[in-house]
Amino acid sequence: MELSLKEIFTAFMVLFAVIDIIGNIPIIIDLRKKVGHIQSEKASIIAGIIMIIFLFVGKSLLNLIGIDVNSFAVAGAFVIFFIALEMVLGITLYKDDEHSAVTASVFPLAFPLMAGPGSLTTLLSLRAEFAIENIIVAVICNVIVIYIVLKTSSKIENIIGTNGINIIRKIFGVILLAIAVKLFAHNIKELLA
Template sequence: MEFNIKEIFTATMVLFAVIDIVGNIPIIISLREKVGHIQSEKASIIAAVLMIIFLFVGERILNLIGINVNEFAVAGSFILFFLALEMILGITLFKEEDASPKVAAIFPIAFPLLAGPGALTSLLSIRAEYAIENIIAAIIINVIVIYIVLKTSARIQRFLGKSGITIIRKVFGVILLAIAVKLFASNIQELFN
């Protein structure tokens, strides 16, 4: 096991941008108003478990259907690209509406808001480039941030304001767009080698 600070930082930033916990504060606040209390601990732990399980089992599932990690990374780069466009342009491509008070921590918060298709695709995409221990460290860092944001979402919204959240979301959208292009470029070369 060899931890690499650069890999941990980059993987953390990729997941942070894809999960977009800051950009999801308005969704979390409206959900809290609908269902009352959100179990921050439960949502964070379930999201972490889903991401770590998919990190290990996702590649086996791909192998069963005859797809390698590089091919999945190229497909994942397209998803990241569209997620980035969604963040930059302020459009919504995917929206989940109904939430039951009993399952609010799991659905829609843990899945698909936190450990959604974008995050799971990103995990396998970055697995093609980074060591697994660095990705797990990135997941843990993101889950800690997710927990803090879930616990303090009302205060964060008051502090940043609507325009602050919009600016942060657009900045992370541009970062995610650049990461999507890098993932595409490096993995498309592997496919042709």
């Protein structure tokens, strides 16, 4: 077992950008207004569990249904690309259904907002490049950040303000676009080889 701070930090930043918990603050606040209370602990833990389980069984699961990691990563690159476009252009491509207070902490908060196609694809891509223990540490660090943000979302909104959140969202959007392009280019090369 070899923990590398560089790998942990890189994996953390990539996941942090994909999960976009800061950019999701407006969605979290909106959800809180609709359903009343959000169980921050439950949402964070479930998102973490989904990500860690997928890190271990994701590849086998894909093999079971006859999809290779590169194809999944290319599909994920498109998902990340569209998420990034939403963030940069301030448009909504993905429309969600109505939610109840009971399910809001799990769906859409834990899945697919935090542990969604983008983060799951990113985990598989990271697994190809980094040691698994470093990715797990990065996931746990992200879960802690998610929990803190969920607990303090209304305070963060008051401090940063709507414009601040929008600026952060656009910056992370551009980072995500770059990640999507890199992910696509790397995996399409593997597929065509």
